[in-house]
Amino acid sequence: MSETERPIRVVIADDHPVTREGISTILAAAPDIDVIGAAKDGREAQELVKALHPDILLLD
Numbered sequence: 001m002s003e004t005e006r007p008i009r010v011v012i013a014d015d016h017p018v019t020r021e022g023i024s025t026i027l028a029a030a031p032d033i034d035v036i037g038a039a040k041d042g043r044e045a046q047e048l049v050k051a052l053h054p055d056i057l058l059l060d
Contacts, residue, residue, distance in 0.1 A: 007034040011052060013045035013059035014038075023058070 010033055014020040020038050027033045036052050039045035042059075049057055 007032050008056060009034050009036050009054045010056045010058055011037040011048045011054040015040055
């Protein structure tokens with residue numbers, strides 16, 4: 001990733017903690033992805049999206 005490019009900002013939503021953490025760990029290892037939040041349900045995902053303005057919301 002060049003200095004002028006910014007990472008893709010991602011919020012993850014999944015009701016299974018192990019799945020949520022696993023996906024977060026895998027994505028966080030990518031240099032061009034920034035996991036900025038993780039939600040346990042749809043309501044929390046909506047709140048995070050409103051507050052953080054991610055590029056992508058990845059949900060189950």
